[in-house]
Amino acid sequence: MKFMSTRGGTAVGLDDALLQGIAADGGLFVAASLPVYSPDHFAAADGIHAIAELFLQPFFAASKLRDALPEIVAETFAFPIPLTEIPGCGRSLQMLELYHGPTAAFKDVGAGFLAACLGRLHSIAEQPLTILVATSGDTGGAVAAAFNERPGTRVVVLFPDGRVSARQARQLCCWGENVLSLSVRGSFDDCQAMVKAAMADGTLSARHRFSSANSINIGRLLPQSIYYADASLRHFSRTGKKPSFVVPAGNLGNAFACILAREMGLPIGEIVLASNANRIIADFLNGAEWLPRASIRTLASAMDVGNPSNMERLRKLLGDASSLRQQLQVFSVDDDQIEDEIRRNFTEHALIVCPHTATATCAYRQLDAVQRSDQDWIVVATAHPAKFEQIVEPLIGQVVPIPDALQQILSRPMHAVTVQPDLASLAGALDDAFVP
Numbered sequence: 001m002k003f004m005s006t007r008g009g010t011a012v013g014l015d016d017a018l019l020q021g022i023a024a025d026g027g028l029f030v031a032a033s034l035p036v037y038s039p040d041h042f043a044a045a046d047g048i049h050a051i052a053e054l055f056l057q058p059f060f061a062a063s064k065l066r067d068a069l070p071e072i073v074a075e076t077f078a079f080p081i082p083l084t085e086i087p088g089c090g091r092s093l094q095m096l097e098l099y100h101g102p103t104a105a106f107k108d109v110g111a112g113f114l115a116a117c118l119g120r121l122h123s124i125a126e127q128p129l130t131i132l133v134a135t136s137g138d139t140g141g142a143v144a145a146a147f148n149e150r151p152g153t154r155v156v157v158l159f160p161d162g163r164v165s166a167r168q169a170r171q172l173c174c175w176g177e178n179v180l181s182l183s184v185r186g187s188f189d190d191c192q193a194m195v196k197a198a199m200a201d202g203t204l205s206a207r208h209r210f211s212s213a214n215s216i217n218i219g220r221l222l223p224q225s226i227y228y229a230d231a232s233l234r235h236f237s238r239t240g241k242k243p244s245f246v247v248p249a250g251n252l253g254n255a256f257a258c259i260l261a262r263e264m265g266l267p268i269g270e271i272v273l274a275s276n277a278n279r280i281i282a283d284f285l286n287g288a289e290w291l292p293r294a295s296i297r298t299l300a301s302a303m304d305v306g307n308p309s310n311m312e313r314l315r316k317l318l319g320d321a322s323s324l325r326q327q328l329q330v331f332s333v334d335d336d337q338i339e340d341e342i343r344r345n346f347t348e349h350a351l352i353v354c355p356h357t358a359t360a361t362c363a364y365r366q367l368d369a370v371q372r373s374d375q376d377w378i379v380v381a382t383a384h385p386a387k388f389e390q391i392v393e394p395l396i397g398q399v400v401p402i403p404d405a406l407q408q409i410l411s412r413p414m415h416a417v418t419v420q421p422d423l424a425s426l427a428g429a430l431d432d433a434f435v436p
């Protein structure tokens with residue numbers, strides 16, 4: 001299978017798409033053609049690992065990683081992804097819990113898969129790959145956890161000093177020798193600018209063999225379709241009904257993965273997006289121009305995106321604006337609604353949700369009654385509420401229990417280096433850490 005750029009360009013194989021991350025013409029990689037499956041294709045598959053292998057086989061047919069696919073799948077899906085009933089709602093409303101990985105958010109799936117692939121594509125005998133990742137909080141932890149102590153790789157995490165929560169800081173700074181955590185005296189935009197400048201600096205880039213693990217890498221996206229395949233097949237085989245999904249959306253990676261699974265024939269009904277007060281997707285799907293803008297800060301901070309990059313992929317997959325508008329519905333949920341929703345889920349269903357998941361349960365509530373009763377719905381839970389305890393605990397009036405994986409991270413020692421927001425400081429920190 002070949003991958004081409006959303007902007008044209010020449011097609012490359014999976015391995016190059018994974019290593020390059022972004023296409024040479026600045027576009028995003030998409031599969032040149034998609035396999036289409038019927039649910040029967042997965043009839044003999046017992047569990048998410050077997051489904052993942054069947055789903056991914058055509059993508060890996062010409063890859064150096066083909067024979068390692070079972071191992072890659074097993075490493076990625078090493079934690080449960082349960083589909084649970086919401087108390088009092090039966091099978092008509094369920095929750096897909098994507099937060100049982102090492103850093104308690106769905107990004108663990110994509111980061112784990114990418115690390116499993118890149119770690120194998122790059123031979124350990126070569127100079128280590130150095131993965132640069134700028135983060136406003138969540139992504140950096142997932143990427144560091146995925147590459148932690150993986151031979152032949154290093155990770156440099158850049159985050160804005162003093163602007164991440166205490167628990168996020170732990171997740172960014174608690175890793176082994178091959179992870180360098182940099183607390184940048186600046187904003188998230190400064191962190192991103194430093195990564196871009198470093199990648200564009202030929203000398204520095206050759207010296208450290210830079211690569212990136214940001215969310216536009218196809219290796220972060222592809223594995224996310226697997227949990228939609230697994231959940232929809234499970235529901236379909238139990239009930240004969242195609243479940244519909246409500247997906248919290250920021251950069252549109254998770255939602256894209258759901259749409260991709262549906263395009264590939266998985267039994268998925270409607271797809272509803274939930275965004276926070278960053279209204280770009282909502283405005284566009286409701287008829288306005290696509291108008292990138294600065295992001296605004298909300299309680300669902302991992303969805304604070306003013307220019308979701310995966311829209312470029314979505315247009316390539318689904319076509320023009322009118323067909324997108326026919327196939328997707330979106331609700332924008334503001335901070336007051338997020339707070340109400342966290343309280344309401346707790347009092348009405350004894351359910352504790354994170355602020356991102358709350359946008360999805362709120363969107364579900366806004367569907368019209370017929371839509372709700374005609375279909376079975378699955379709300380996607382993207383993070384564990386214990387990651388956002390400062391928001392959630394005052395609203396529900398009690399402490400959120402911390403899952404074991406997160407507890408382990410929180411009890412490790414932290415180490416970070418503070419740097420100025422410029423390329424020279426980044427280069428200096430890299431030499432200090434990694435050049436003997």
Ligand SMILES: *Cc1c(COP(=O)(O)O)cnc(C)c1O
Binds near residue numbers: 138248249255303382
């Ligand atoms: C990243 C993130 C999102 C948004 O996902 P996208 O793929 O960027 O749309 C939602 N919730 C949580 C908890 C996240 O970390």
